[in-house]
Structure formats: structure tokens, C-alpha cells
Amino acid sequence: MQALVEQLKSAVASTRATDIRAAFAADGDRFGKFSAAFDDLLMDYSKCAVNDEIMALLERLAAEGGVAEKRDQMVSGAPINFTEGRSVLHTALRNRSNRPVMVDGRDVMPDVNGVLSAMGVFADAIRSGALRGATGKPITDVVNIGIGGSDLGPVMATLALAPFHDGPRLHFVSNVDGAHVADTLKVLSAETTLFIVASKTFTTIETMTNAQTARRFIAEALGEAAVRHHFAAVSTALSKVADFGIEEDRVFGFWDWVGGRYSIWSAIGLPLMIAIGPEDFGRFLDGAHAMDRHFETAPFRENLPMLLGLLGYYQRNVLGYPSRAILPYDQRLSRFPAYLQQLDMESNGKSVTIDGKPVEGRSGPIVWGEPGTNGQHAFYQLIHQGTDIIPAEFLIARRGFEPDLAHQHRLLIANCLAQSQALLKGRTLEEARAQLDRQGMDATRADHIAPHRVFTGNRPSITFMHDQLTPFALGRLIALYEHRVFVEGVLFRINSFDQWGVELGKELATGLLPVVEGKAGTEGLDSSTAGLVASLRQ
Numbered sequence: 001m002q003a004l005v006e007q008l009k010s011a012v013a014s015t016r017a018t019d020i021r022a023a024f025a026a027d028g029d030r031f032g033k034f035s036a037a038f039d040d041l042l043m044d045y046s047k048c049a050v051n052d053e054i055m056a057l058l059e060r061l062a063a064e065g066g067v068a069e070k071r072d073q074m075v076s077g078a079p080i081n082f083t084e085g086r087s088v089l090h091t092a093l094r095n096r097s098n099r100p101v102m103v104d105g106r107d108v109m110p111d112v113n114g115v116l117s118a119m120g121v122f123a124d125a126i127r128s129g130a131l132r133g134a135t136g137k138p139i140t141d142v143v144n145i146g147i148g149g150s151d152l153g154p155v156m157a158t159l160a161l162a163p164f165h166d167g168p169r170l171h172f173v174s175n176v177d178g179a180h181v182a183d184t185l186k187v188l189s190a191e192t193t194l195f196i197v198a199s200k201t202f203t204t205i206e207t208m209t210n211a212q213t214a215r216r217f218i219a220e221a222l223g224e225a226a227v228r229h230h231f232a233a234v235s236t237a238l239s240k241v242a243d244f245g246i247e248e249d250r251v252f253g254f255w256d257w258v259g260g261r262y263s264i265w266s267a268i269g270l271p272l273m274i275a276i277g278p279e280d281f282g283r284f285l286d287g288a289h290a291m292d293r294h295f296e297t298a299p300f301r302e303n304l305p306m307l308l309g310l311l312g313y314y315q316r317n318v319l320g321y322p323s324r325a326i327l328p329y330d331q332r333l334s335r336f337p338a339y340l341q342q343l344d345m346e347s348n349g350k351s352v353t354i355d356g357k358p359v360e361g362r363s364g365p366i367v368w369g370e371p372g373t374n375g376q377h378a379f380y381q382l383i384h385q386g387t388d389i390i391p392a393e394f395l396i397a398r399r400g401f402e403p404d405l406a407h408q409h410r411l412l413i414a415n416c417l418a419q420s421q422a423l424l425k426g427r428t429l430e431e432a433r434a435q436l437d438r439q440g441m442d443a444t445r446a447d448h449i450a451p452h453r454v455f456t457g458n459r460p461s462i463t464f465m466h467d468q469l470t471p472f473a474l475g476r477l478i479a480l481y482e483h484r485v486f487v488e489g490v491l492f493r494i495n496s497f498d499q500w501g502v503e504l505g506k507e508l509a510t511g512l513l514p515v516v517e518g519k520a521g522t523e524g525l526d527s528s529t530a531g532l533v534a535s536l537r538q
């Protein structure tokens with residue numbers, strides 16, 4: 001594979017691939033060649049530094065890297081998360097075809113379908129008012145207590161699907177900072193609130209601490225006996241849930257073959273289902289399943305996750321770009337960049353290969369972003385004129401949900417297209433100088449000012465366009481990015497499905513708590529940490 005990477009580097013130099021502007025000038029059909037669509041979802045990657053030679057090399061890279069073989073292993077239940085000895089089967093959670101998926105010789109689909117229908121019954125009971133609080137009042141507010149994958153997916157998707165939200169109000173508490181739970185509880189009535197404690201392991205300190213605070217909130221307001229009426233749980237650790245005292249019929253399980261950051265499709269999606277209803281939740285799963293089938297069957301140049309993954313790898317490892325910006329032109333996708341940040345950085349932020357050797361070259365990039373147009377007035381300056389090249393990924397819907405505000409949607413679209421166009425075109429010194437001349441600026445000052453108004457252009461971007469952000473479209477979009485992360489992980493030759501990098505901090509925090517509480521001394525600590533503790537005690 002390394003030889004192919006070197007070949008790609010030479011091809012970039014010899015074909016001057018990074019002069020994207022020139023490539024557009026030379027080929028009137030560049031968009032036709034370097035775009036692909038899956039139903040209404042269009043992917044335009046013509047503004048990336050690619051050409052036929054590079055695409056052919058990327059296709060060879062995918063073949064040599066064994067992406068298709070690894071994908072088939074993943075969806076068929078092979079234990080590809082070998083550091084934890086687990087299968088990786090988020091695709092089974094949305095396997096709407098119901099074809100058997102075997103783990104340790106057993107089809108997991110009956111369990112998957114069983115939990116999904118139990119979730120549906122529970123969600124309907126809350127939504128209809130049949131399931132009530134201890135004092136007989138219907139549930140008006142649901143609070144999800146979870147963190148990381150047990151929080152980001154439900155928060156992101158609930159915000160994204162606001163036009164479909166016809167269930168009770170949803171709230172999300174994640175941070176161990178008491179401010180988070182305190183501010184949330186302040187506006188809630190215990191009588192009409194249901195808490196969902198969501199934790200794959202049911203040991204995460206943030207979630208367990210917040211759950212205890214919520215428990216006290218109910219017990220103090222309504223008495224200890226009321227607690228069972230106001231709690232549900234989602235976890236793989238069913239015995240730990242039982243110890244917490246949550247009734248069995250309010251516990252929704254999932255399995256160790258579901259990674260936290262891939263768990264929105266499992267019972268972790270319960271808050272979303274309560275918000276939008278089981279039918280729309282089913283459409284959300286349908287969208288993801290459609291993308292799974294597309295990933296498994298579409299040829300390379302039509303396969304959106306393959307293309308996105310290969311382009312991501314190319315931008316990181318051949319062109320050496322350090323980060324990527326996720327820029328949804330959709331206010332309801334405001335948490336999508338944060339969601340992708342966990343998905344991508346927790347999966348591919350590794351430096352050891354599957355053979356236990358240091359990664360050759362680079363692994364996953366820094367992923368960040370904000371919705372447009374807000375970001376335009378904040379950090380786009382750096383994307384346009386900074387010293388690093390940051391590939392941008394734009395996302396826009398053809399239609400919004402506000403027919404009365406269609407003119408605002410058109411303005412949103414114009415801004416989205418304008419940004420990718422500006423990144424591509426840039427502005428030369430001559431153009432900047434001519435503009436100042438037209439404005440009547442005197443020549444000496446214009447010479448001085450013009451360089452500051454130069455944009456190099458040739459800055460890459462990908463634009464995704466879909467019809468509307470429906471549950472189906474959101475499911476399809478998330479699955480697209482999951483598979484892109486998978487493709488890149490295979491090419492980086494890492495295990496994308498463990499997260500040992502988060503463990504050390506957790507261990508040290510446990511050790512430091514007694515020191516912070518003043519129950520243990522600072523002996524043996526580095527002088528910085530000891531100094532900070534001393535400052536705390538002043």
C-alpha cells in the first residue's frame with residue numbers, strides 16, 4: 001500500500017492535481033465526472049484535487065487495502081474489533097431485510113427485533129399518556145442521562161428531526177459538572193418527568209453520578225416508592241441496571257458488538273423514538289439500511305462511502321491536510337459536527353496498526369465544524385486565507401420545512417454554494433488590485449492593501465445535497481459517515497472500534513478524587529498537578 005501512496009504523491013505532482021481551478025478550466029464536464037448520487041443524495045467531489053489518474057489509483061488502493069473484504073467481514077459478524085474480541089454489527093441493528101446475522105453461531109436478529117418492538121411499546125405508552133408518573137400524571141418531559149455515544153447520537157438526531165418531534169419534550173444531561181443536571185432539573189416537575197439512564201457499561205462515572213442526582217430529585221419530591229415510575233434504562237450490563245433499582249420491563253438492552261459511538265440505532269435511540277414515534281424511528285433505520293446496501297453493492301465510482309473514505313484518506317495521508325471541517329447548512333444539524341467528531345476521532349485517532357506497529361504516515365484527522373451560515377462569520381476566515389488547507393464538507397437540503405420562509409432557504413443555499421465556489425476560485429492579486437482601483441483607491445495604498453485581499457483558491461470541498469432532512473435522510477447520512485470512517489480505518493490499518501485512549505484519564509481521575517477532596521496528599525504527583533491542587537486548597 002505504501003508504494004501506492006508514493007505513486008499517488010507523484011501523480012499529484014506530475015498532474016498538478018492541486019490546481020483544481022485549472023482542472024475546471026480544462027474540462028467543462030468536471031462535475032459530471034467527479035460527482036455521484038445515491039437516490040436523491042448527491043455527492044459533488046469535483047472541487048477536490050482529483051483527476052482520472054488519481055481516482056484510478058485510489059480505486060487500486062481500496063482493492064489493495066482489502067476494504068471490500070473487511071466490509072464483508074464486518075457485516076457478517078466476524079470479530080474485527082480484535083483488541084476487545086468483539087464483532088462490529090451496528091449494521092444488524094438496522095438490518096431491515098432481516099437476513100440472519102450470526103454471532104458465535106447464533107442469529108442476532110430475533111434479539112434485535114425483540115428490543116426494537118419493546119422500545120416501540122414503551123415509547124407509544126409514553127407518547128399516548130398511557131404510561132404515567134407515580135401521581136398519575138402523564139409524562140411531559142423525558143431526560144436522557146448519558147455521555148459520549150450514549151448522548152451525542154440522541155441529542156444530535158432529536159435536534160435534527162425537530163419537524164417530526166410530536167412526543168414529550170426531551171432533555172439531555174451528560175456532563176459530570178453539576179451545572180448541567182441542576183440547570184435541567186430547575187425547569188422540570190418531578191411528577192411529569194421520566195429519566196432514561198443510558199450507558200452501555202453502566203459504570204461511566206458521569207452518568208452514574210447524574211443518575212443518582214436525578215434519583216434524589218424524584219425521591220425527595222415524591223418519595224422513594226415513586227422512583228420506579230420515573231426511571232428507565234438502556235444498557236448492555238443488565239445486572240448493574242437491576243442493582244440501580246430500575247424495573248425489568250423498563251430496561252432495554254443491547255449487545256457488546258454495538259460500539260458506543262455506533263449505538264444510536266440500538267435502544268440508545270429510545271429518546272429519539274419517544275420524540276418522533278416508532279414509525280419515524282423505523283424510517284430512520286430504513287435510511288441507514290439503504291446506505292448499508294449501497295455500500296455493499298455499488299461499484300467504486302458510484303459508492304458514496306467508498307468515495308468519501310478514499311478522498312478522506314487521500315487528503316490526510318497523501319496531501320497531508322491536518323483536519324476536516326463539517327459544515328452543514330442546516331441549523332437543525334447543529335450537533336452533527338460534534339457527533340461526527342466522536343465517530344471519527346474516537347474511531348481513527350490511533351497510532352498503532354492492527355499488527356501492533358506504528359502507523360505509517362498519518363491516521364485520522366481532526367474533525368470539527370459548525371452550521372453555516374454561522375461559521376462564515378466566525379472561523380471561515382482561516383479556511384479561506386489561513387496557512388493550512390482544510391478540506392470542507394458542505395451539506396445542504398434542496399428544501400426546508402418552512403414553506404413560508406422558502407426565500408430564507410434560497411439564501412441559505414446561495415451561501416453554501418458561494419462558499420465552495422470562493423474556496424475554489426479564490427482571488428488573485430491582479431483581481432484584488434483591480435477591485436480596489438474600481439473603488440477609487442489611490443495607487444500606492446491599493447498596492448499596499450491588495451495582498452491582504454488575495455485568496456489563494458484551490459481549496460478543496462465536497463458538497464452533499466439531499467431533498468430534505470427527513471428521518472430516512474438522516475439515517476442514510478449517519479450511515480454514510482460511519483462507513484467513511486470504516487474505509488479510512490481499514491486504509492490506516494488500525495482497529496477503528498476500540499477506544500483505549502480514553503482510559504488513562506479516567507483512571508487518573510479516580511485516583512485524583514481523594515486528593516481533590518483533601519483525603520489524600522499530593523506526594524508523588526508531578527509538580528504541575530501538585531501546584532494546581534495546592535491552588536485549589538487556598
Ligand SMILES: O=P(O)(O)OC[C@H]1O[C@](O)(CO)[C@@H](O)[C@@H]1O
Pocket residue numbers: 147148149150198199200201202203204207260261346499502
Ligand atoms: O455508554 P457508556 O458505557 O456510559 O460510555 C459512554 C462513552 O464513553 C466512552 O467509552 C469513552 O469514554 C465512549 O466510547 C462511550 O460512548
